[in-house]
Amino acid sequence: MTSVSKNQEPFLEIISTHQRIIHKVCRLYAHTEDDRADLFQEILLQLWRAFGSFKGESKISTWMYRVALNTAISGFRKSSRRPATTDLDSTALIAAADAPSSDAEEETQLLYKAIAMLSDLERAIIMLYLEEQSYEEIGEVIGITPNYVGVKINRIKSKLKDILSPHLRETRS
């Protein structure tokens, strides 16, 4: 067995266990099936390249979030990866609200559509927050102080509230 394949086994073990992290990032930053597949592969390749220098100084999930978000935000340039974000009451939201499905599915779709309207940075922060990462961990991934994480989260929540509130009332009534 070569040293590459020896290293690859523990790497694949980690990815198999934590691949949900990559899927979440792909779902937020790529908006077509093809882009999601491309982004998944790119993140996987970047994780594999960086695996040799991972010394276990942070949690494996923190490291994976870092690599995945860095790849999605800076290294992956696709014109179709982001929908228009100018109109908060966009047709995408209305269409999602009108789609025939269960309330839970509708609300989840609404949440994803609403998050897609945020900036790249805001999406990263709110995803980490929703994934139950602490302010310290979010700060470690993003490179800002925990206090500033709190400030950003409050602003993002308020933005999301503005986007989602009317639609949620409609779907629940």
Next chain:
Amino acid sequence: MKLDDLKTLWDSATAPDPNFDRDQLRRLLQNKSSSTIGKIRRNIILEIIFLAVAALAVLAWFAFRSLPVHWGEWVLFTMLFPLSGVLYWYKFRAFVKHDSVSQDLFHSLDTYIQSFDRYLNLYKATMVFLIPVLSIVGIMYGFTLARVEDGKDLTGVPTGVWALLGGVTIVYIFLAMWFSKWYVNKLYGRHLRELKSIRAELEEGQ
């Protein structure tokens, strides 16, 4: 709407993500990177190979043809191949140290933007330097050859012809430099501006 509603909604996401097994992951690892930097690196390597092959072909042509090599040909060769090779090497080097994907987003972005700026500055410098020099030497060489074929030299060229030649050269240089700047901006301008705005936003939280 309360804060907890968001987390409940997020947790209740019903669309299942695909779950790749190890063999599928192993196969994915054998593919090539589609990142911007990966593509630029591959393009630079291809351009360097093309340049080297073209230089060898031109040297072979110089060696095996019956006519002696004109001074203009040597100047063009020197400008085009060794100097371009050096510039390509520096362009390639601009991204060699880009290994920041494990850093936090702010530092990773900062390194990425610096590398990209270095690359684009080199690209523009290449254009600013090579386009005028190659244009002047190339046009002068072609003009001299045409005169020599007619059995004349450059001493009897009327001033009006020189002025026309100079005008054509200047227009060509400006057009070529404008096009190369427009092309670079079209390729990477928006991407880089977006990244710089994220970095500026992150700087507030340092």
